[in-house]
Amino acid sequence: MNEQKTSPLEEHAGRLRTRMGGAFVGQRAVFRGHDLHADLGDMDWLALYVFGITGQRYTPAQLKVLHAIWVHTSYPDARIWNNRVAALAGSARSSGTLAVAAALAVSEAEIYGRGIDIRAASFIQRAQQVIASGSGLDDCVREELQRHRAIAGYGRPIAAGDERIGPMLRLVEREGLAGGAHVQAALAVEKHLQEGRWRLRMNYAALTAALTSDMGFTPRQHYQYGFPAFLAGMQPCYIEASEKPAGTLLPLACDNVTYEGAAPRAWGA
Structure with missing residues (x-):
């Protein structure tokens, strides 16, 4: 008698199988098999971040280098492609979260990101x-x-x-x-x-x-x-653009646009 096979969707319906952790609201939280508050509560944030990625602990010297990798590429220059997205969002009066989320998304540029x-x-x-x-x-x-x-x-x-x-x-x-x-x-x-x-x-x-x-x-x-490597440089760009008049970030004059379309004309009645 052939046994009916269970589909992957059926196997996972109604439950979440995970080895990463879970939140027991009102009691505790588990992070890769450790109690987040009791065992990892005094952990450096970057140490926790890479522990979540690799499951490994790192020496103070290694963590200092991992921090420095991010610090050394945190440029608060709104002309840089991803920072410009954050700044444009500020100039358009979007929220800070949307600004940085969009800037991080375009940070995956293949050539220079x-x-x-x-x-x-x-x-x-x-x-x-x-x-x-x-x-x-x-x-x-x-x-x-x-x-x-x-x-x-x-x-x-x-x-x-x-x-x-x-x-x-x-x-x-x-x-x-x-x-x-x-x-x-x-x-x-x-x-x-x-x-x-x-x-x-x-x-x-x-x-x-x-x-x-x-x-x-x-x-x-x-x-x-490397995902947050540019993050520290984005917030200053967003803040500064938000403090300036709306829509004034890197404006482009019409005279600077090469146009080869129809000549200026009056609208018909």
């Missing part, structure tokens, strides 16, 4: 494995270029260098984390690209991917960790 994180981390981890095996980087680099016509984490569309690299490397050195295998692999790739015909320099995406890879992050975990 968070959309490149998984590729950057995947490449750095492959490069490190190649180096560990004793092989040269040339084939690894050429295969990546052939597949994507670019190497995630190297080169920068708006400038030749990256002003965040030097300060971050100095901080990482002070915290004793500069010798990690993935950081060294990222630097070796840059050296290979500089000595070859590509002349590409490492950008922030490669360095941050290397740092989290040395902490054991997977490429997807690195991407999830």
